[in-house]
Amino acid sequence: MTMMHTLTPTADPATNVDDVARLLSPDGERIADSDLDPWVADIDADALRGLYRDMSLVRRIDIEGVALQRQGQLGLWAPCQGQEAAQVGTARAFRRDDFVFPSYREIGVNFVRGAVPSDFVLAWRGEAHSTFNPYDINTATPQIIIGAQALHAVGYAMGIQRDGTDQVAAAYFGDGATSQGDVNEAMVFASSFRAPVVFMCSNNQWAISEPVTVQAKFPIAGRAPGFGIPSMRVDGNDVLACLAAMRWAVDHARTGNGPAFIEAVTYRMGPHTTSDDPTRYRDKDEVERWRRRDPLARVEALLRAQDEFSDDFAGEIAAEADRWGADVRSACLSARSKDPLEIFDHVYDEPHVGLDTQRAQFAAYLDGFAEEAATSGGAR
Secondary structure, eight states: OOEESOOOTTSOTTTOTTSSBOSBOTTOOBOOOTTTGGGGTTOOHHHHHHHHHHHHHHHHHHHHHHHHHHTTSSSOOOOOTTOHHHHHHHHTTSOTTSEEEOBTTOHHHHHHHTOOGGGGTHHHHTSOSSSSOHHHHTBOOOBOSTTHHHHHHHHHHHHHHHHTOOOOEEEEEEGGGGGSHHHHHHHHHHHHHTOSEEEEEEEOSEETTEEHHHHOSSOGGGTGGGGTOOEEEEETTOHHHHHHHHHHHHHHHHTTSOOEEEEEEOOOOSOSSTTOOGGGTSOHHHHHHHHTTOHHHHHHHHHHHTTOOOHHHHHHHHHHHHHHHHHHHHHHHTOOOOOGGGGGTTSSSSOOHHHHHHHHHHHHHHHHHHHHHHHHHHHO
């Protein structure tokens, strides 16, 4: 397989969102695809329900995160509503010992990799540097710098080669990151050294307020072959297609064939972050069109058509989602605000003279406030 489901050079990638590989129609009808079908031949009704469960819980975590930020409990939140299939489907294709490098929006990836409730909120609350130990779930700290994680993933993959093992690394980024030098430079290195890495682009149509049509007049997946990297363009709201695509990409990388690239065409239903107002640059009709492509609804429709989605199952998922929401909220509200000087803890593995100097300077700065308060109190 080299490259598939891409458009002609004159096509507009934003208005051709249906020119993608898919296994589930927006209405939940199962579609045959000779390239993708072999990669999900084992997915039965139980597995489909598992994928639906994961997406449902991720959506509930996301809803809670937005609410906590609006209530002043988090400094920021990057919503993922609408992108659950692209995140859950692809993340389910990895082995536990593979290493994933996400951006700041991959709530579903972190969930699948094993993140616990506190892992979703402590960093956004400012109580932890990176929330979880990356080696506990083989997932790097979510990257804020746009596209930087692509370089990190390639470096890790080159380390895998030197260790002589068969793990795979993967980098997640958005359509906006493909305009960054880091992503393109990472693909140069990955291709040159045949690194076992997968580049996963979630094309959610908007890089903050800039539409993808400004950045790409040709499908983003069409760029990778220019670096000698095979690519696939799939429906990012189809969890089955996303699972199949990543299984293909992971197998390609794991078996010594070098890097692979996936463009998952999806949509960010909410704001870029909670500091953004998408109504200033997006048409509400566009949002409603994508709402009808909801990734959870199409899996539910397929399962109902197979008589595999019961009221009892729906109730179980709702109850579990509520538990996750409550646990995320509890982890946020019960977090202990650290002593200001603790910001210097765990920055380096070993003592560092420069850091000691900074700690002393910051301590003196904080003492200045205490002296000012004491002076002010005496004056009264």
